[in-house]
Amino acid sequence: MTLSVNHKAFPSSDLVLLDHGEAVHINQVESCLTQLWRSASEHSQQEGKGALALARLWNLVSYHTGPQAPPPASGDDTGDGTANDTANDTANDTGDVTGDVPEPPGALLERVTMSIPARVIHLLHLQGDPPPGLGMEVEARVGNHCLISHAGSRMVCCEAIHLTGYGAAGQSHFPAVLRALLVPHLPVALLWLDEVPHRSRLLGELLGMSDRMLVDTQRTSDTSSLLAVHDLMRNAGGQIVDLGWLRLRPMRHLVADFFDPPGRAEQLEKLEGIAIETSPKGLNSGLMMAGWVLSRLGLGESQGLIPVQGEGNLRWKMAHGAGVFPLDFSIREGYGGLDEIFRFELRAGGDVFEIRDVDPEHVAVSGPDRQLPRIALRESEEAELVVAALGGAPADAVFAKALGVAAHLVETLQWSQ
């Protein structure tokens, strides 16, 4: 067995990645992990780092679809040049996080396990045939992520298993393989890194094994993903956690802050309008914000929401109390921070409550009690959101109601088109 060791420095700790150098057969995964564990212990002792601790609080299963597997390598291509490389690069790429580009799954999971120890099982589905000579439709690689705190405490290690399934046949093996590799008696979290499909047998099977499923409605600008997650919520109930929803938390706090002073909450009964401006990618965020406010006020799903055709914008009219108030969306290009919302305005009781982007990291808050021209909006990176989703309670009734109204908005839009 070959062992590759790779160090990464972080502000308060170092991450040591120990990888078994070769692909292994599925039935050898556990024994390879044991071997790797032994090698890691020896490595630790040689480096004078002391004892190792294997830590697991979760089985953390991630799923995503990679690019098409490349055609078989010809001749003497030096790197294997096969799908092995593609799969491994995709799974293990640890590049920086920038702008709109989601963090590569390998890097994301490393960062998550730095906070929440877990056995990580990463499922990568590649289209196309397996590389020649592999002899099976699912390929496995194993590794350990070991964290060394700068404070001098012992190394804490988590196991990582990367499974690559080739084509539909490879994908169909995932549930059974997963059953064999899950650590018994530990909860299972499924981190779905793709867009949530409307109907998927694989998703259904994986969900059936999971105690918690993490999705991200902001992963796409396609509003139908809200409907798909809403469907999942109906079937799976409280075990769904939406990273997109968690990303909206700072914005929701700012909006809620407006209505804490005495007398302000009553103003919400006199809602006069909501206007939201987002980037194209932020449309789902905007819909969730609208869904949240409307659902908290008992409006939305059962009320008459009437879509109004606009010029490039989305508009609904909603009957509320004695009047009809508008719900306006405008979409413009640009980067609106991690939540992709440029402006949120709520008009109620004759006052305007507004949060507006100053730049991608700062917002201006303006309301009758608060005028803050520039405050930092602390937004969480994806790994922090996953940690929060695993660390907190799964059932979120507020989310379920907000999603219900947001999905209803999408449905009314679809009916009108």
Add this chain to the structure above:
Amino acid sequence: MNPLREGLAEERVPEPHVMIIFGASGDLTKRKLLPALYSLARERMLPPNFAVVGVARNPFTHEEFREEMKAGCDKYSRRKPVEESVWSDLGPRIYYLEAEFNDPQAYLSLKALLEKIEQERGTPANRLFYFSTPPSVFPMILENLGQAGLISRALSPWTRVIVEKPFGHDLESAQMLNRQLKQVFREAQIYRIDHYLGKETVQNMLTFRFANGMFEPIWNQYHIHHVQITSAESLGMEGRGGYFEEAGILRDMVQNHLFQLLCLVGMEPPVSLDSDAIRDEKVKFLKSLRPIPPEEMERYVVRGQYLAGHVLGETVPGYREEPGVDAASTTETYVALRLLVDNWRWGNVPFFIRAAKRMPKKVTDISILFRNAPVALFRPGGASGGDSGGVSGVVPNVLTIRIQPDEGISLHFGSKIPGPTMDIAPVNMEFRYGTSFGKEPPEAYERLILDAMLGDSTLFIRDDETEASWQFISKIHQWWKASDNRDIPVYPAGSWGPAEAEALPATRNAEWRDS
């Protein structure tokens, strides 16, 4: 009720109020209180229109006090450096009033300042007083606050007071202090703070014992051999020699912090998690402590004082050489107690407690030592041997709850050493907060201040708790006072205490665990 607040973690945002800190120029404000408020502001847990007023003798302007507090947050906050975006919101909400505590006019100025702030910020007259002053000035402050009309027993707008330890220096003074406080406040308005109760691991004691089905059935005299609670400090006086001379480690650590830990280990399950239900059980436990007759005190209590020695690679002076300490002092820097509890659960199970300065390292933990298996299939104690085909190495099972540092829980049990013999080696199963939860636990003061703002007194000490613990501790002080002519046992700094203390666990064929 703000409908948009529901579901947000910071649902526990307190009502708008002003916090008034008496003794604001002291170290506690700069090191703990303001950094805690800063963290709460950063986590968006402070109410809108919250303000804080510092009151002390030192001459500061509002701006100077803000700068001083900002420097404190920069240095002592768990999130350093201070984020400008947070401070730009919190800073202007900090005010200062220069005042002599005995000057009635100062309290009228305070009243005027509070009314001005409340009017400007639209805050109802909810007021949280924080007494970060020596207890000797509490009566003076209470009287003047009352005369200025700054104290109300009403439920709304509310008035609360947080009182820092020490809550008296003996039973009589604790009773006096409680009487003084309760002349102007209802008990529900009084928050006696013990920062140990704000620590995550301490709070976890309730969860650990009462949320897990596996421990409570064995949490009794039938399965537990004895309990040890250790609070060791590697530091010496650090300039507090004058204070410590008056207090001693029994008052400074045991009467408050360690007795709270003792209660959480020993109390019966509360009927609910309501603050009074929990505190009722703690008081019942304290009242179950078997009183120690004076003639037997030496068999139950050992005190000591450190000599010069070596701690963590440094040569350190003895206690009597510390600044502010009498060269013939008999103040204890070490104390160990053997406690027995007269109830059905703990009958005949000793609790060994020790607290000390200048120990080899800083550690606070609770160890539950279980009885050995009833049938001696395996030979107890000793290293591996395996002679004559026998077995060896049996060690008692120990559950250790580590309060600081490296908060967590470990279970110590025997496991067969791989090989042809039946040798047994002790192994540990560990849970550590640091590795198990990604979330950084809040500082104790953050949690406690927030609870007081919210009106939740669960983690604060009730009047009868303080009096029940003083009832026990004062007897020891009285006995020491009566026998002050005797030499106090000594121990070298950097050791685990005086040899005399070994006699306490030896009564049960046990020894102190070197934490």
